[in-house]
Amino acid sequence: MMTSIDPSLLISNKPSTTSTGNSSLGKDEFLKILMSQLQNQDPLNPMEDKEFIAQMAQFSTLEQTTNMSTMLEKFIKTQTQSDSILKYSEMIGKQVEWKATEETGNGIVKSIKQSDTGIILELDNGEEIKNDSITKISKAE
Incomplete structure (x- = not known):
């Protein structure tokens, strides 16, 4: 018995995708990957709760570090401008x-x-x- 392959599954029938130039992994992308990982895990050897929590904690830490870096850059820029005004006010x-x-x-x-x-x-x-x-x-x- 021979089965046929659905033509929609062929690579040549897939629409081409282009990259937007954003190489950073955002919160939404991370959650999509995590959901896919959970849906496709081996039912006989599922992901441990500890692994799941560790991944979430790592992502949360990374996100907080990125936010802190952005805020620090803004603070330094503002501080530099204020210092210039104060210096020349003399x-x-x-x-x-x-x-x-x-x-x-x-x-x-x-x-x-x-x-x-x-x-x-x-x-x-x-x-x-x-x-x-x-x-x-x-x-x-």
Whole structure:
């Protein structure tokens, strides 16, 4: 007696899949793999409760470590920006000279602000200059 193979099971009939570029194993993917593992385990030699709990604990630890790493990166970025503002705040009320490409000038620093490009100093004459264009700092007269 000969049995036929269902054509839908052939590899050539399977739709092609593409990767999204995300190589990390997320919570949903882990749970799908775990469910598949539980469904396809050997009924005569099932997975031990200890093994199941150990896998869940390992995944939970990994997830918490990843979350902590993300939060630490955000904290460091915020702290670095705050440190820059504090460092340059000592320049408020000081006379500065600056040079940018072909232009030079001077003025008294009135305020400091953070921008996407770095620290910006606002001068008493209305000019705004980047911190890296300062050539001299002195007491205001």
